[in-house]
Amino acid sequence: xxxxxxxxxxxxxxxxxxxxxxxxxxxxxxxxxxxxxxxxxxxxxxxxxxxxxxxxxxxxxxxxxxxxxxxxxxxxxxxxxxxxxxxxxxxxxxxxxxxxxxxxxxxxxxxxxxxxxxxxxxxxxxxxxxxxxxxxxxxxxxxxxxxxxxxxxxxxxxxxxxxxxxxxxxxxxxxxxxxxxxxxxxxxxxxxxxxxxxxxxxxxxxxxxxxxxxxxxxxxxxxxxxxxxxxxxxxxxxxxxxxxxxxxxxxxxxxxxxxxxxxxxxxxxxxxxxxxxxxxxxxxxxxxxxxxxxxxxxxxxxxxxxxxx
Numbered sequence: 242x243x244x245x246x247x248x249x250x251x252x253x254x255x256x257x258x259x260x261x262x263x264x265x266x267x268x269x270x271x272x273x274x275x276x277x278x279x280x281x282x283x284x285x286x287x288x289x290x291x292x293x294x295x296x297x298x299x300x301x302x303x304x305x306x307x308x309x310x311x312x313x314x315x316x317x318x319x320x321x322x323x324x325x326x327x328x329x330x331x332x333x334x335x336x337x338x339x340x341x342x343x344x345x346x347x348x349x350x351x352x353x354x355x356x357x358x359x360x361x362x363x364x365x366x367x368x369x370x371x372x373x374x375x376x377x378x379x380x381x382x383x384x385x386x387x388x389x390x391x392x393x394x395x396x397x398x399x400x401x402x403x404x405x406x407x408x409x410x411x412x413x414x415x416x417x418x419x420x421x422x423x424x425x426x427x428x429x430x431x432x433x434x435x436x437x438x439x440x441x442x443x444x445x446x447x448x449x450x451x452x453x454x455x456x457x458x459x460x461x462x463x464x465x466x467x468x469x470x471x472x473x474x475x476x477x478x479x480x481x482x483x484x485x486x487x488x489x490x491x492x493x494x495x496x497x498x499x500x501x502x503x504x505x506x507x508x509x510x511x512x513x514x515x516x517x518x519x520x521x522x523x524x525x526x527x528x529x530x531x532x533x534x535x536x537x538x539x540x541x542x543x544x545x546x547x548x549x550x
Contacts, residue, residue: 245529247520248329250283250540251513252459252495253408253430255339255502257305258289260312270512271500273314276332279516282325283318283540284332285361285429287339289502299350302343306357309336319358321548324541335544337406337429338362341394345371348394355401360548362398363406363429364391364414367441373414376440386413392421399424404547407431407447408461408497411440419450425547426454430461430497433484437469445488452489455546457539459497464505473507475522482535483526491531495539 254271267274276284288305290298310317318324318335325333336359344350351362364387367375372391374383387395395418398405405422406429407415418426428451434442441461443451448458460481464473467481485494500513509518523532 246280246517247524247529247533247536248325249279249281249496249513249516249520250325250537251281251500252285252427252457252497252540253287253337253339253461253502254284254498254500255287255289256500257286257309258291258301259501261304261308269501270506271498272513273312273332273334275512275514277314278514279512280520281332281513281516282329282537283544284315284334284513285337286334287337287502288343288359289339289366290342298342298345302338302354306336306354306359309334310358317358318544318548319360321545321550324544324548325537335360337404339406340364340366340370340375340409341372342366342370344394346390348372348390348397351394351397351401351403355403359403361404361406361427361429363409364394365409367409373417374411375409376411378441382411382440384413385411387417387421391417395422398422402547402549404543407451409441412444415447425456425543426451427456427543428458428497430459430499432461432466433481436481436484437466439466439469442466448485448493449489452493455543457493457495457543458485459495459540462498462500462507462510463503464507467507471505475507475510475519477507478510478519479522479526482523486527486531491527491534492539492542494535496536
């Protein structure tokens with residue numbers, strides 16, 4: 242198995258928001274060029290709206306979507322027939338919302354964004370909006386769950402067949418999701434709270450519920466999520482993978498790098514072109530067949546079950 246190369250699928254990258262500000266997108270951690278070099282066959286590109294840009298949140302989102310639609314070097318994924326197969330070597334990419342600020346107050350706009358190609362969303366980034374409360378960094382948790390508008394958004398997303406991402410929700414919001422949403426649920430870029438006790442990571446009961454519903458947890462590469470410190474290695478990512486495998490099985494763990502959304506990366510994993518370093522550690526730890534599931538097959542399985550035909 243030594244000469245077999247893994248392909249990869251990644252559940253979360255902030256490439257789009259960074260690309261609109263970059264003079265040379267090839268330097269970004271998850272550019273199509275670096276994805277191809279690293280063997281990535283499926284990438285979720287998040288629509289992330291920041292603060293203080295001077296543009297409306299809806300305009301920022303639309304600019305990112307327009308850029309995605311004219312981006313060279315990717316095959317765009319809107320339905321299950323667009324997903325990579327065993328023989329695929331090209332980069333396939335899909336759109337997702339990281340927080341619903343661009344439709345804040347108007348959940349019916351989700352139907353419009355569906356026609357533009359969005360297929361997955363989280364209700365919040367790590368802050369508060371009209372739909373729900375995020376897992377706030379360095380601040381006291383609010384203790385509030387999903388709002389009435391948030392429940393309306395969940396209903397629309399369920400009818401559209403979207404995948405729901407719980408990565409940035411607070412605990413009360415996640416519990417509400419389990420009550421009010423019966424569609425596919427994932428955590429695109431989170432880690433294990435038992436190994437690093439911060440609100441952005443998942444407790445065992447959430448991991449078990451996601452697994453029971455057939456979803457996956459994409460392991461975030463942020464050192465602060467992996468080790469609760471500013472330094473991490475590929476083996477720390479493997480450690481979180483191993484914990485989830487032991488808890489719920491190999492079908493429910495995947496990659497959620499957060500490339501282009503981090504200020505600090507693990508050693509030797511500063512970009513998608515370096516993913517084979519992680520792949521080697523995964524094969525050493527789990528063997529090729531299990532590593533292959535985690536590396537790309539689990540994400541593709543979830544999307545095959547969720548995307549329209």
